[in-house]
Structures are given as structure tokens and as C-alpha cells.
Amino acid sequence: MAGESTALKNKILKLLEEDREFRYAMMGLLGFKEVLDRITKLEERQQKLEERVTRVEESLEKLSRAVVTIGNRFGILAELVFREALTGILRKYFGADARRWSCMDEDGIVYGYRSLIEVDVVVKDDAHILVEVKSRADPSDVIELVRIGELYKKVTGVKPKLAIVAGYVRKKTYEVAVKHGVEIYTYLEE
Numbered sequence: 001m002a003g004e005s006t007a008l009k010n011k012i013l014k015l016l017e018e019d020r021e022f023r024y025a026m027m028g029l030l031g032f033k034e035v036l037d038r039i040t041k042l043e044e045r046q047q048k049l050e051e052r053v054t055r056v057e058e059s060l061e062k063l064s065r066a067v068v069t070i071g072n073r074f075g076i077l078a079e080l081v082f083r084e085a086l087t088g089i090l091r092k093y094f095g096a097d098a099r100r101w102s103c104m105d106e107d108g109i110v111y112g113y114r115s116l117i118e119v120d121v122v123v124k125d126d127a128h129i130l131v132e133v134k135s136r137a138d139p140s141d142v143i144e145l146v147r148i149g150e151l152y153k154k155v156t157g158v159k160p161k162l163a164i165v166a167g168y169v170r171k172k173t174y175e176v177a178v179k180h181g182v183e184i185y186t187y188l189e190e
Helices: 002-018 020-030 032-094 139-156 171-180
Strands: 097-105 115-124 127-137 161-169 182-189
Touching: 002 020, 020 032, 032 097, 032 115, 097 139, 115 139, 127 139, 139 161, 139 171, 139 182, 161 171, 171 182
Parallel strands: 127 161, 161 182
Antiparallel strands: 097 115, 115 127
């Protein structure tokens, strides 16, 4: 009986290897067609999901760009409004001259190449204060203001005090500001 069973197994295996029609008939009997159909449907659904995810990712990227653009525009608008209000208050109540100072940095002191530099300057008696108004201040903003201060001193002969007014300031920004003698005025801190 064991010998007949082994012979039958070998015959079935040989037919599966060599006879395509027999192989397909056996697969049908064992339910492979249904399994293959389900796998095919799953692959189709997977493909559709991947296409939808790609479309959503493209939409999220556009939304992200729009939010950043709006944030930047709002930040710039807020800076302009604040700057104008501060200028008016300083003139009216403190008699200080608040204005925008522009200078062509021929030697590249600020950025390392020739560029137009602009900064707000408050002058009261002998005190000159360079004020940078930002929606957000980073350590690089402090370093930039320090270099603008160096340019201002070179051009005017007056060593200015330096201040940054910002809506949001990171902890690292404070560390850099203290090291370079820049005053920070803010509402939100990290």
C-alpha cells in the first residue's frame, strides 16, 4: 500500500510538472483561481489607493506652500504696521528721530558681497539704536544685525546700540544676542 501511494504521488508530481492542462485542472479543484482572482482585485485596489495617496500628497504640498506664503505675507505686513506705529510713537512722545537707513555695502561687510543694506534707526541726542523688526528672530538675524552695526559705525562714525523686536524668538537666539550685546524684545519665546 505504501509503495502504491508513493508511486501515485510521483505520478501526480510528474503530471503537475509536465502537463499544463492537468496543472490548471488541479489548481481549479484546489480553489487557486478564486485566490488568484482575489489577489488580482487586491492589486487593483492597491494601485488605486497609491494613485489617491499620490494625489493627496500633491494637494498637501500645494496647501503647505500656500500656508507658508500666507504666513510670510502676514509676517511682513505685521512688521510694516508695527514699524510705522513704533516710528510714530517715538517721534510724537519721545522726540526721537526714527527712520529707515539705507547704505550700499561696497565692501561686503554684512553678507560678504556688495549689497544694499536697510535697517530702522532711532536717534535721540547722541544715542543711535539700530532696530530690526521681525515676525520671528533666529540666531542668524542677530549676526546679521551685528554686521549691519559694524557697517553703520564705519559709515557714520557712531557705534550704535542694537535691538531686535520679534513676535517669536528661539532660546538659541537669546544666547547669541547676549554674546553680541543685542537687546531682544518679544512676546513669544521658545
